Amino acid sequence: MLKKALLASATLLLAVGVAHSATWTGGDDQPTNPLACDATPPTVAAKPYDGGVPTNPPDRKGKPIKVVDVPKLIGIGYFDATSKGIAEAAKELGNVDAKTDGPTKANIDEQVTFIDNYITSGVDGILFAANDPVAISPVLKKALSKGINVVGYDANSQPDARQWFINQSPFNGIAKSLIDNMAKEAGEDAGVAIVTSTFTTPNQARWIAEMSTYAAKCHPKLQFLETVEAQEDNNLSFSQATTLINKYGDKVKGIFGMTSVATPASAEAVTQAGKCGKIAVIGLATPNAMKPYVAKDCVKSVVLWNPIDLGYAAMEVLRATADGTLKPGSTSVKAGRLGELAVINGSEILLGAPFVFTKDNIDKFNF
C-alpha cells in the first residue's frame, strides 16, 4: 500500500514536471527592443520617474554618511573593480564612509540577509547588484521605509524598490555588440551556445532576451544550440563549456560567455580542447582575465564597460540622491570625473556605450 502510494506520487510529480518544461534560452519574458541592424544610434524615449521613494529620510545634505555596498558576491575580479570605483568616489567626495560586504556565493538568500542586517545597523545608504530582481525587492523596500537611500548598479531590482539604477550600458546595445561580433567571427550561419549565470539573474536574462530578438532580426541564420547555467563559479563555467564542446562537436562554432567568470573559463575550455580559432569565444569579461587568450588569438573581442567607472558612478549618484541634488524628474546628474550622465527609462542612469577590448587596446587596461 505504502509502496504503491509512493510510486504513484513519484510518477505524478515527474509527469507534472515534464509537462511544464519548455526549451529554455535563458532570457526573461519582458518585452525586448532590438536596435537597427546597422550603426544607427538608438532613440531613447522619455519616461516618467518610476523609482521608489524613501519614507521621511533625514536631511543628509553635506553631512557624512555611512554606505554599504552589497554586490552579487564578493571575491571575483568584476566586483573587486566596482568596489574599487566606489572607494575611489568615496575618497574624492570626502564625506562618505563606504564598505563592501556580501555573500561568497551568488546566492540571493544570503544577500537578502546581509542587507537586512545592515538596515538594522543603521546605514544611511545601500548600493546593490541584485542576484534576483524580485527576491531582493522586499528587503530593499524595507530599507526605503526606514529612510535609507537605495541605489542599484549592474543588476536591477524592481523599479519601485530602489531610487535609481546605474545602467552600465543599454541592454540592447550590449546584445547588438555581442551578436555582431559573433557573426563576424564565427560566420552568419554558425551554431552558438551560451554560458550564463543563474536562471533569474536580471542582467544576464535581459541580455539573452535582447540577443535572441536582435539575432532573429539581423542575423536570422544564427542557430542557438543551448544555454547552460554556471552561477559565476569558475570551475562550473569551465566544466559546462567543456561539456558543450564535447556534446556538439563541430556544430558549435561560437560560445557566448555572459558573465565575467564564464568568458575566461570558456576560453580556457576551448584552449584545452585544442579548438582555438575553430570556436569563437565572445563575451563579457574583465580585460586582465582575458589578456592571455587575446594574446594567443583565441579570443578576438571582449565586450564590457568599465566596472570601476560603474562603481564610481553608483557612489556619486547615491551622494547626489542623499544631498537632494538628484530628484525624481531630473534629466541628468553630475557624476564627478565622469561628467553629466543622462537619465533614461524613468529612473535609470546610463553610464555609456559598451566598450570592445581587442588585441590592439587590451594592454592599456589593468583591471
Place this chain on the structure above:
Amino acid sequence: MTKNLLVRHETILAALLALALVVLTTQSSHFFTVENLLNQCRLMAEMGIVGLGMTFIIVTGGIDLSVGSILGLVAILLGVFWKNVGLPLPVAIVLAIASGSLAGLFNGFIITRFNVPPLIATLATLALYRGLAEGISESHSVRGYPDWFYVLGQGDVWGIPTQLWVFLALAIVAIFILGVTPFGRGIYAIGSNAVAARFSGISVKRSLLSIYAASGFLASIAGVIFVSRVSTTRSDMGTGLELDVITAVVLGGTSIFGGRGTIVGTLLGLILMQALKSGLLLAGVKGDGTIMAIGLMLIGSVIVSNLFRMNTDG
C-alpha cells in the same frame, strides 16, 4: 543530581549564550533592541523549523542532508501548482507540503527498506531533489503571489513575526514528543542501540520512517515560509541549509552518534548562531569573520562538553 543538571551541555550552552549576548550588546547599540531581536527571529524561523526534525534524526544516529533540496523542490512545486497548473493558492500550498513530506518519506523508505546508511541515502536525494527542482522550474521563477500570502513570511501577528508563531508552536510539539512520549523515548533507544531497541519491541523501522517523513514535512513548511518571505520561487533556494541546521543541532548538544540530545539544546544552539551572525555584523565584522567564529564556537562547545562528560562518567 544538581551537579548533573549544572554540567549538562545545555546549561553550559545557555551560559555561553548569555555571555555572547552581553559581549555583543556592548559592541553595538543596535543589537539588543526589540526590533533587531524580532527580526533575527524572523530570519531564524526557517532554519529552526528544519532543525526540529533534524534533532530527532540525529538523535537516532542518522542524518538528513536532503532538507535544503526538499525546501527548494517544495518552493518550485508551489509555484508550479499555483501558476502553471492553475490551482487555487491554498490547495497549491497543501499539495506542495504533501510532496515535500513524500520526499522525506522516500528518504525513510530507502533507509529502512534497503538498509542504505542515512548519510549516503540523503546525499543521493540531495542531488536528486535539487535536480528535480531545477528541471521542473526550467528557469522560470514564479512571482506575483496575492498579498495575503506575504503575511506568512513578511507580516506580524500581534507584533510578533508570523513565522515565529509557527516555529514556537512546532517547537512545543517537538519538545513534548521527544521528551515525554513513549515514541520519544523510543527515539533515544534507537540512537543508543538500535538492535537492543528492536529486541525490546520498539518498531524501529516505523519510527525511522516517521521521523524522516516529518523532516520532509518540516522542510516543506520552511519552504513555504521562505517563498513568502522573498516573494518569489527559485530552484536554488535552500542550498547549504543542511549544513547550518546540522551545526545548530550539534552545537545544541545532540551527539552525532545518537542517543543524546534535546530540542531545547537545538533551540539554544540556533539562537547562539543567529546572535553571532547578527551581533558580529553589527560590530563591524565582515561575513567571513562570522563564519570563522561559528566554526570555532562549534569546536569549543563540543570539546568543553566532552571534557565535562569524561569527568562525570564512571
